Amino acid sequence: MAKTPENNAKTTEITGKNDVFNDVLSSLKITGSVLLNEDYVSPWAVSIPQGKDLPGSGQNTHVAAFHLVRRGVIEIELENGSREIVCEGELVVCFSASAHTLSQGKGVSPRPFMQIMQEGENIFKPDKETFAQSASLICGTFMLHNTFLNPLFESLPPLLKVTKKQGNYYDVSTTATIIELLQKEIDQYSCAHGFIIARYLELLCAKTIQQYTRNLPSNRSGWLQAIKDPLISQLISDIHLHPANSWSVKEMAKRVALSPSRFAARFSNAMGAAPMSYVTQWRIYQAIKLLNDTRDSVEQISLQTGYENVAAFGRAFKRNTGISPGKWRKERGADISRLKRRSRV
Incomplete structure (x- = not known):
């Protein structure tokens, strides 16, 4: 079957949702x-x-x-x-x-x-x-x-x-x-x-x-419901791929061609959380994985996850986990002496 613009759009929507999941x-x-x-x-x-x-x-x-x-x-x-x-x-x-x-x-x-x-x-x-x-x-x-x-x-x-x-x-x-x-x-x-x-x-x-x-009911909000929305799903995919971007409601709204107010309402209704709250959650989730699986310093991890300085990263991390990044690595992270440094390409 020849790929028409309509077919391409449907394929992109399905792929975006599936990639996120x-x-x-x-x-x-x-x-x-x-x-x-x-x-x-x-x-x-x-x-x-x-x-x-x-x-x-x-x-x-x-x-x-x-x-x-x-x-x-x-x-x-x-x-x-x-x-x-x-x-x-x-x-x-x-x-x-x-x-x-x-x-x-x-x-x-x-x-x-x-x-x-x-x-x-x-x-x-x-x-x-x-x-x-x-x-x-x-x-x-x-x-x-x-x-x-x-x-x-x-x-x-x-x-x-x-x-x-x-x-x-x-x-x-x-x-x-x-x-x-x-x-x-x-x-x-x-x-x-x-x-x-x-x-x-x-x-x-x-x-x-x-x-x-x-089999989730269509009237339920949450992450699983949000990724069924093609626009929100594509945006979530972008956030996941580029957590270090300077994300803002205005920037996210621009990417999906909606006004900031309409975008914020659509995102919050689907996700059950505000756009920037989700960005923070994903950044801290990525930071935790880096603390667990790499020898990267806290400063390096803060930059990789979108924070301009260690202090801001530390405050956000503690708000979401209850402890500092350093304490997390010490108490819950892997033994960094046994981890290899990641190659820098």
Whole structure:
């Protein structure tokens, strides 16, 4: 099909939105791990600790527990008392990393998950007579990095449930295929077993997030809603690519051919935040990644993220994080002695 101006415009809109989403999703550097693959006969209950107490947690790593029900029906209860029924073929991800309890049936005290991991004994294992009534689970973790101030991560719900009825045919069938491949790989040990499972888990987490974004109601504001607006999405892409620019409402409005007042209203309605607030959030997010991953000095990082001097950068950083850039690097950043200096081109 020949590319008409109209087709080119549509392609640009789609590409702009996807580039923004892809870049921010990629910055989370998602990895995954399977911790449990068991059958439990009712009644049973297992308590899952907070993400910080699960394997894989670290200074800059957010651990979200996930639970995939292969057979049966279970209940998940969060710390705040809210409950969710999870049926066969459904997946639930606790992005809030809060403690929660999995159960089937009543009258059983929850057994600590880490105790199950350490002892390796399944006291709820069904026999031949009770197998058909048991539940089969795959439990594990998604490890997400660089989550602090990440606009995509901040848009995710505390508990995300993926069902067979959620989304269009493509989303449902693709997610089901990933789950099926994951289950087959878990059940049959082979060469590159661990590597392949990790890749399937990365795909599953990314697809879960994508499926959630596709089904957001149109009247909700926030980052995920804002990137659906072609003008706002393109502007967000520019901000992400050039955080050091001298951004202002007037400059941003000029780029999208709107008056400053109309632009500010459109941006705020879609994003739920003022334009310059988002610029600051993205600059500090980039600064955090540079503090974590490079040996660049605080002064260099301040210039790379759009601040004319270290003092202004330090004030903005502390307003958004509660601590100074130097303290962040000391307490939460990587060991800079082990990092290579980035080449200057």
